Amino acid sequence: MSENSQVIFGFLEDSLKVAGSPYTAINGELLMAQCQVQVPRSFFRPARTEIMNLQMVCRPHLLEKYPGSELVTKGSYRLQWFIDGIRERGLVVKGTYHYELDPRKIQREIKALLKDTPQFFFEQPLLIYQPLLLVNFKVAFETDEKFEELYSLDINLVNGEINHNLFAQLAGKKIGSEKPRKLEKRKISYREGFEALYNHLKWILKNHDHDWVNSAKIRCEEEISHLESYYYNHHESHPAQREPDYHQQKNEVEAGFYRRIAETYRKFQPMIRIQICNAALFYLPIIRYTVEPFNHTAGEPLPSLIFDPLRHKIRWYHNITNPLEESISRKSAETERKTKA
Amino acid sequence: METSNIQLANTVPKSIGKIFPSFEPEIQLANDFSEFLLKMRRKQWDTWDSFLLNYRGEELSLTGGFDDLLVLSHMQEFWRQNGVVPYPHQIETVKKVVSQMRGRAILADEVGLGKTIEAGMILKEYMLRGLVKRFLILTPAALCRQWEAELSEKFTIPVLIARRQYDWGHYDFLLASIDTAKKEANRQEILNTYFDMVIVDEAHKLKSTGTQNWQFVNEIQKKYFLLLTATPLQNDLKELFNLITLLRPGQLGSYRHFKNKYTKGKRTPQNAPELRNLLSEVMIRNKHGANIGFTKRHVQNIPVIPSEMERSLYEQLTSFIRKGFQSTKGIGALPLLTLQREICSSTFAAVLTLFKMSQAVNEGAVSPEEAADLFTLTQQVKENSKMRVVEELVRKTPEKVIIFTEFLATQSYIRTRLEQAGFLSLAFDGSLSASRKEFTKYEFKHRPEYRIMVCTESGGEGINLQFCNTMINYDLPWNPMRLEQRIGRIHRLGQTREVFIYNLFIQNTVEEHLIRLLSEKVKMFEMVIGECERVISKLTMGKSFEGRIMELVMNSVSHEELHQGFAQLGREIETLLEDDSSEWSEIL
Numbered sequence: 058m059s060e061n062s063q064v065i066f067g068f069l070e071d072s073l074k075v076a077g078s079p080y081t082a083i084n085g086e087l088l089m090a091q092c093q094v095q096v097p098r099s100f101f102r103p104a105r106t107e108i109m110n111l112q113m114v115c116r117p118h119l120l121e122k123y124p125g126s127e128l129v130t131k132g133s134y135r136l137q138w139f140i141d142g143i144r145e146r147g148l149v150v151k152g153t154y155h156y157e158l159d160p161r162k163i164q165r166e167i168k169a170l171l172k173d174t175p176q177f178f179f180e181q182p183l184l185i186y187q188p189l190l191l192v193n194f195k196v197a198f199e200t201d202e203k204f205e206e207l208y209s210l211d212i213n214l215v216n217g218e219i220n221h222n223l224f225a226q227l228a229g230k231k232i233g234s235e236k237p238r239k240l241e242k243r244k245i246s247y248r249e250g251f252e253a254l255y256n257h258l259k260w261i262l263k264n265h266d267h268d269w270v271n272s273a274k275i276r277c278e279e280e281i282s283h284l285e286s287y288y289y290n291h292h293e294s295h296p297a298q299r300e301p302d303y304h305q306q307k308n309e310v311e312a313g314f315y316r317r318i319a320e321t322y323r324k325f326q327p328m329i330r331i332q333i334c335n336a337a338l339f340y341l342p343i344i345r346y347t348v349e350p351f352n353h354t355a356g357e358p359l360p361s362l363i364f365d366p367l368r369h370k371i372r373w374y375h376n377i378t379n380p381l382e383e384s385i386s387r388k389s390a391e392t393e394r395k396t397k398a
Numbered sequence: 399m400e401t402s403n404i405q406l407a408n409t410v411p412k413s414i415g416k417i418f419p420s421f422e423p424e425i426q427l428a429n430d431f432s433e434f435l436l437k438m439r440r441k442q443w444d445t446w447d448s449f450l451l452n453y454r455g456e457e458l459s460l461t462g463g464f465d466d467l468l469v470l471s472h473m474q475e476f477w478r479q480n481g482v483v484p485y486p487h488q489i490e491t492v493k494k495v496v497s498q499m500r501g502r503a504i505l506a507d508e509v510g511l512g513k514t515i516e517a518g519m520i521l522k523e524y525m526l527r528g529l530v531k532r533f534l535i536l537t538p539a540a541l542c543r544q545w546e547a548e549l550s551e552k553f554t555i556p557v558l559i560a561r562r563q564y565d566w567g568h569y570d571f572l573l574a575s576i577d578t579a580k581k582e583a584n585r586q587e588i589l590n591t592y593f594d595m596v597i598v599d600e601a602h603k604l605k606s607t608g609t610q611n612w613q614f615v616n617e618i619q620k621k622y623f624l625l626l627t628a629t630p631l632q633n634d635l636k637e638l639f640n641l642i643t644l645l646r647p648g649q650l651g652s653y654r655h656f657k658n659k660y661t662k663g664k665r666t667p668q669n670a671p672e673l674r675n676l677l678s679e680v681m682i683r684n685k686h687g688a689n690i691g692f693t694k695r696h697v698q699n700i701p702v703i704p705s706e707m708e709r710s711l712y713e714q715l716t717s718f719i720r721k722g723f724q725s726t727k728g729i730g731a732l733p734l735l736t737l738q739r740e741i742c743s744s745t746f747a748a749v750l751t752l753f754k755m756s757q758a759v760n761e762g763a764v765s766p767e768e769a770a771d772l773f774t775l776t777q778q779v780k781e782n783s784k785m786r787v788v789e790e791l792v793r794k795t796p797e798k799v800i801i802f803t804e805f806l807a808t809q810s811y812i813r814t815r816l817e818q819a820g821f822l823s824l825a826f827d828g829s830l831s832a833s834r835k836e837f838t839k840y841e842f843k844h845r846p847e848y849r850i851m852v853c854t855e856s857g858g859e860g861i862n863l864q865f866c867n868t869m870i871n872y873d874l875p876w877n878p879m880r881l882e883q884r885i886g887r888i889h890r891l892g893q894t895r896e897v898f899i900y901n902l903f904i905q906n907t908v909e910e911h912l913i914r915l916l917s918e919k920v921k922m923f924e925m926v927i928g929e930c931e932r933v934i935s936k937l938t939m940g941k942s943f944e945g946r947i948m949e950l951v952m953n954s955v956s957h958e959e960l961h962q963g964f965a966q967l968g969r970e971i972e973t974l975l976e977d978d979s980s981e982w983s984e985i986l
Contacts, residue, residue: 065458068451068454071447071451071454072451072455075445075447075448127475128474128475130471130474131471132466132468132471132526133471133472133474134474136458137472139455140455140456140458143448143451143452146448146451147445147448147449147450148433149443149444150444150445150446150448150449151441151443193456195460197428197528198423199529201500201621201622202464202529203461204462205460205461205462206460207456207457207460224453234443234446247435251434251435262425273421274421277421280646282648283646283649286648287643287647287648287651288647288648313616316619319619320619320621323592324621326424327422328423328424329423329425330426330427330428331425331426331427332428332429333434334452334456335434335453336434336438337449338438
C-alpha cells in the first residue's frame with residue numbers, strides 16, 4: 058500500500074472508531090462500515106437519520122477485487138465527507154501528559170544535558186504541572202492561486218513562553234484526561250493566550266517566504282503592462298479634440314482603464330487567511346531540583362534547576378523565593394494535603 | 399466606450415505603483431477564537447483521539463499547487479456512478495487554464511468536444527480550492543436549462559437561473575441569459591457585484607465592441623473569466639481581436655498594432671506563427687482528430703419514390719412557386735420559399751400555407767384561385783411515401799429513434815401514422831416550456847414504451863441525447879448548419895455507440911440535389927461536427943444558404959438546369975474548402 062493510501066486508510070478507520078460506527082477492515086484493503094447520516098429537512102420530508110453502508114478502498118486496482126467499492130483518495134468526495142464530519146469533533150481538548158517521577162533516571166538525563174560535570178548535589182525533586190494552550194492554525198496563502206499550510210503553536214500560560222513544536226512532541230505520548238494534582242496556577246488567561254498566539258503567528262507570517270507574493274506581483278505587473286499597452290497605445294492617435302463628446306469619451310476610457318486595473322489588482326492581491334482548526338489545554342510536567350553545591354561556603358547559593366521531561370531541556374531558575382512552590386494553586390495544595398491525611 | 403480615440407497618456411499615471419502603493423499580504427482571521435473560548439469555558443472537552451484526528455483531517459485536506467486537479471479525484475466516484483468520462487483533451491485544457499492561463503481563457507473547441515464540461519471542471523476546481531465563491535454564467539436563453547442540468551448532474555453545483563432583480567444580491571451561484579442580465583434593473587445589480595468567475599457561452603456573439611452585450615460583459619467585475627465559442631473567427635480578424643480584448647486587453651496590443659502587424663486585409667492573417675503563439679496564451683482550441691475519440695457514424699441517404707399523385711402535386715406546386723417568384727423578382731417571396739420547403743417535407747405541411755394563399759384578398763405574387771386549386775389537390779393526398787420508409791426503419795431497429803422534421807404539421811402527421819402502426823412517440827418542439835422539455839427528455843430516456851421522439855428543429859436546439867444512436871431526417875433543412883446541429887444532438891462526446899443517420903429524400907426533387915451537394919461536395923457527413931460552418935458562412939457572403947438554394951430552384955426551368963446549377967454551387971464549395979484549409983488554419 059502506498060504511503061498516501063495507507064494514511065488515508067488509517068484516517069478512515071480512526072474516524073469510524075471515533076464516530077462509533079460499526080466497521081470491518083479486510084486485509085487492510087477494504088473498509089466496510091455503517092454510518093449514521095443526518096439528512097436535512099427538505100421541502101417534502103422532515104430531517105431524519107439514515108443508515109448508510111459504505112464500502113471503501115484506497116487504491117484504484119482494488120476496485121476490481123472488491124466490486125461495488127468506492128475509491129477514496131486524496132481530494133475525493135468521500136474523504137472530504139469524513140474530514141467535514143470530523144471537523145465537528147476534537148475542537149477543544151484538555152489533557153495531561155503524566156510523568157512518573159524517577160529521580161535516578163531524571164538525574165541521569167540532567168547530567169547528560171549539562172555541558173560540564175555537575176558540581177552540586179541533587180536534593181529532592183518536585184514534580185509540578187504547568188498549563189499550556191496549544192492552537193492549530195490553518196493558513197491559506199491566496200492570490201490568484203492558493204496554497205495552505207498548518208501551524209501549531211503553544212503558549213505556556215504561566216510564563217508566556219511560545220513554542221511551535223509541542224504538537225509533534227506529544228505525538229505517540231499517552232495523554233490522560235484527569236487533571237494533575239500539583240498544578241501551577243496560570244497567569245495568562247485563555248483569551249490572552251489565543252491573542253498572543255495569533256499575534257505570534259502573524260509575526261511568523263510576516264517573515265514567511267515572500268516568493269508567492271513576489272510571483273503574484275510579477276503576474277500582476279505583467280497584466281498591468283498589457284492593460285497599459287492597450288489603453289495607451291490603442292488610443293495613440295491624436296485626440297479628436299473637436300469631437301463634441303470628447304470629454305465624455307475620455308472619462309469613459311479612463312473609467313474603463315481604472316476599472317480594469319482595480320479588477321487586476323483584486324485578482325492578484327495577496328491575502329493570508331488564518332483559520333483556527335482546534336485548541337487544546339495541556340498540563341505538562343516540569344521537575345524542579347534544589348541543588349546544593351559541593352563547596353557550600355563558596356559564593357551564593359545555586360538557583361533551582363528546572364527540567365522539562367517532554368522537551369528534554371534544562372534551565373536554571375534564578376528566583377530565590379521559590380516562585381514555583383508559591384504559585385502552585387491553593388486548590389492543588391489542598392488536594393495534596395487531603396491525600397496525605 | 400472603450401474604442402474611442404482618446405489619449406490616456408496625460409491623464410493616467412504610468413506605473414501601477416502610484417495607484418496601488420502596497421502589495422503586502424493582508425492577514426485575516428477567518429474564524430474568531432471566541433467559539434473555542436466558549437467551549438473551553440463550558441468545559442465541552444473532546445477526546446485526545448478526536449483532536450488528533452481533526453488535525454490529520456486538516457492535513458489531508460491541504461491544497462497545494464495546480465499540479466494535481468482536485469476535481470478529478472473529487473468527482474471520480476460520482477462520475478463513475480453517472481457514466482461521466484472526462485476525456486484527456488478536457489483534462490489537459492483544465493490544467494492549462496488553471497495553471498498557465500490564470501483562469502482567463504477562451505475555450506474554442508470545435509462543436510461537440512465538450513466545452514461545457516471543460517468550463518464546469520474549471521469552475522468546480524476553483525470552487526474546491528475555495529477560490530470561487532460566487533459566479534455568474536451567461537448563456538443564450540435557450541441553453542439556460544441545459545447549463546443548469548449539466549452543472550447539477552455532472553458537477554453537483556446547484557445553480558439558480560436568475561430572473562428577478564432580487565436574485566442577484568441573494569444568491570452566489572447564478573446563471574442567466576445574457577438578455578435578462580443586461581436589462582437595466584439587473585445590469586446595475588450585476589455591475590455592482592464582484593464575481594469570482596464569469597462564464598459566457600456562445601461568446602462569438604460578443605465579437606463587436608459596439609454592441610451592448612460586449613460592453614456589458616466588459617464592465618462586469620470578475621476574477622476568472624471564461625469565454626466559450628466554437629467559432630472565435632467567422633468573417634473578420636477584428637472579431638477575434640475584440641474577443642481577446644474582452645478577455646485580456648493588450649494581449650494583441652492596440653488594434654492599430656494588431657492590424658498593421660497581423661492582418662493583410664479583413665480575412666487574411668500575416669505573421670501567423672507569432673499571432674498563433676499570442677493566441678495560444680489565451681485560447682485553447684481542441685479539434686476533432688485521432689486523439690479525440692468519436693464513435694463511427696453510419697449515414698444512409700434513402701431515396702423515396704413518390705406516388706403519382708405526390709409527383710404531380712410537387713411538379714405543379716414548384717411551377718406555381720417559380721411563377722410567383724419570377725413575377726415578383728424575389729421580393730416578398732418568403733411564403734413561396736416556405737411553401738417549397740414544406741412540399742419537400744410533406745403535403746400536410748404545405749396545406750396550411752396554400753390555404754392562406756387561397757384566402758388572400760389582394761392578388762400578390764400568386765393567384766389565390768390557383769392556390770385554392772392546389773389546396774384542394776393537396777388535401778386529396780392522404781399518405782406520404784416517406785412514412786412507409788420511416789415505419790420500416792423503426793421496425794428494423796430495436797433502439798430509440800429520433801425523427802427530425804422542420805414543420806409542426808409534418809411532426810403531427812408522423813406521430814399519428816406511428817400511432818396507427820402501433821408505436822408510441824413523444825413530441826418535442828419549440829412550443830414546450832423548458833421544464834416540459836426536460837420532462838419529455840426524461841421520459842424518452844427512461845420509459846421503454848416511448849421508443850420514438852419526433853423533434854422539430856426549434857425544439858431540438860441545444861439538447862443532448864447521447865443515449866440515443868439512431869436518427870431519421872424526415873426532411874432536410876436547406877441550411878447545412880441546421881443539419882449539423884441535428885446530428886450533433888446524438889453524435890457527440892459521450893456517445894458510446896455507433897451512430898446511424900438516415901436521410902430521406904424524394905427522388906427528382908430539390909431534396910435529391912441538396913443531399914448530393916451536402917454529402918458529395920460539402921462532405922458534411924464525413925466531416926466531424928463543426929467543420930463546415932465557416933465554409934458555409936463564407937460561401938453565402940451575407941446571403942443565406944437557403945437563399946442560394948431558392949435562387950437556384952426558382953431560376954431553373956428544367957431538371958437539367960437545376961442539376962447544372964447545383965453542380966456549379968458544388969464546384970464553388972469545393973474551391974472554398976481547398977482555400978479554407980490554408981487560411982484560418984494558420985492561426986487556429
